[in-house]
Amino acid sequence: xxxxxxxxxxxxxxxxxxxxxxxxxxxxxxxxxxxxxxxxxxxxxxxxxxxxxxxxxxxxxxxxxxxxxxxxxxxxxxxxxxxxxxxxxxxxxxxxxxxxxxxxxxxxxxxxxxxxxxxxxxxxxxxxxxxxxxxxxxxxxxxxxxxxxxxxxxxxxxxxxxxxxxxxxxxxxxxxxxxxxxxxxxxxxxxxxxxxxxxxxxxxxxxxxxxxxxxxxxxxxxxxxxxxxxxxxxxxxxxxxxxxxxxxxxxxxxxxxxxxxxxxxxxxxxxxxxxxxxxxxxxxxxxxxxxxxxxxxxxxxxxxxxxxxxxxxxxxxxxxxxxxxxxxxxxxxxxxxxxxxxxxxxxxxxxxxxxxxxx
Ligand SMILES: [Zn+2]
Ligand SMILES: [Zn+2]
Numbered sequence: 501x502x503x504x505x506x507x508x509x510x511x512x513x514x515x516x517x518x519x520x521x522x523x524x525x526x527x528x529x530x531x532x533x534x535x536x537x538x539x540x541x542x543x544x545x546x547x548x549x550x551x552x553x554x555x556x557x558x559x560x561x562x563x564x565x566x567x568x569x570x571x572x573x574x575x576x577x578x579x580x581x582x583x584x585x586x587x588x589x590x591x592x593x594x595x596x597x598x599x600x601x602x603x604x605x606x607x608x609x610x611x612x613x614x615x616x617x618x619x620x621x622x623x624x625x626x627x628x629x630x631x632x633x634x635x636x637x638x639x640x641x642x643x644x645x646x647x648x649x650x651x652x653x654x655x656x657x658x659x660x661x662x663x664x665x666x667x668x669x670x671x672x673x674x675x676x677x678x679x680x681x682x683x684x685x686x687x688x689x690x691x692x693x694x695x696x697x698x699x700x701x702x703x704x705x706x707x708x709x710x711x712x713x714x715x716x717x718x719x720x721x722x723x724x725x726x727x728x729x730x731x732x733x734x735x736x737x738x739x740x741x742x743x744x745x746x747x748x749x750x751x752x753x754x755x756x757x758x759x760x761x762x763x764x765x766x767x768x769x770x771x772x773x774x775x776x777x778x779x780x781x782x783x784x785x786x787x788x789x790x791x792x793x794x795x796x797x798x799x800x801x802x803x804x805x806x807x808x809x810x811x812x813x814x815x816x817x818x819x820x821x822x823x824x825x826x827x828x829x830x831x832x833x834x835x836x837x838x839x840x841x842x843x844x845x846x847x848x849x850x851x852x853x854x855x856x857x858x859x
Pocket of ligand 1: 551552573574662663
């Protein structure tokens with residue numbers, strides 16, 4: 501075999517899903533990622549998934565994503581390489597990759613907000629190449645990877661990258677779901693359904709799921725929603741009032757990211773209620789303070805931190821969370837462009853969440 505002594509070895513190619521600008525993605529060839537820092541790991545992807553946020557990127561609504569970026573922040577794989585300072589992860593470990601990259605040392609990491617890490621945050625598939633590829637480089641691997649027990653399948657584990665911690669941290673925990681709470685979740689997409697699953701850890705009295713898509717509402721009913729309401733009916737707020745003895749709900753969780761769904765949440769709230777925003781918004785919404793100033797309400801916003809991932813993994817392993825029930829469609833990783841088209845037309849194809857398997 502010939503060796504080239506004048507240059508470093510040519511980079512081994514891999515396949516990856518590359519953002520080529522608004523409405524344009526391609527499964528194409530890229531150099532396989534290599535370690536850059538001693539705290540990095542390189543992971544060979546065995547399963548990945550597509551997030552609603554990826555659809556926002558594809559529509560050009562996340563301006564920080566550069567043309568040429570490998571997309572994806574949800575994935576499971578096997579550790580191929582580790583840097584010299586990685587101590588908690590070994591080559592060959594099966595891992596789930598967290599959406600959040602965290603140095604663990606900066607002021608925000610130490611406050612429990614690694615989503616705002618000064619040297620991290622949501623980087624994979626955003627400002628760094630992501631998981632919808634054959635290989636991915638994961639910075640601060642000790643913080644960004646969780647080793648998977650052998651009895652947790654890729655199918656369940658992939659929801660731990662983003663959907664389950666987002667629903668739990670930004671929806672359930674920020675919304676202060678309590679035993680006996682009445683909860684409305686607006687949006688029955690993957691994160692809305694993950695919120696539904698994790699809300700039930702607290703034994704709420706009622707969880708009402710509201711969406712436009714009857715197929716997703718049926719999925720919600722099977723996953724434990726006590727009521728499902730199609731928001732195409734123009735009296736949804738009245739129906740929720742009727743279901744709650746006229747009071748409204750203790751917790752309204754916005755899991756869509758549109759002005760109309762944010763407005764609906766404000767109409768559903770009981771006095772003293774919590775409105776927890778989970779949705780990714782790209783347009784201004786109106787906060788009806790002229791009506792809500794005296795409502796003793798609490799509004800929260802949050803980025804997922806992934807600080808609950810280890811706890812959620814323990815619950816998935818013990819079958820206390822049926823994460824795998826969120827996956828409706830399976831594709832081979834090289835079919836990812838078709839998977840995006842299918843997920844983007846979720847109602848037509850009856851999709852809740854897609855899983856991509858590496859061949
Ligand atoms: Zn996500
Ligand atoms: Zn940090």
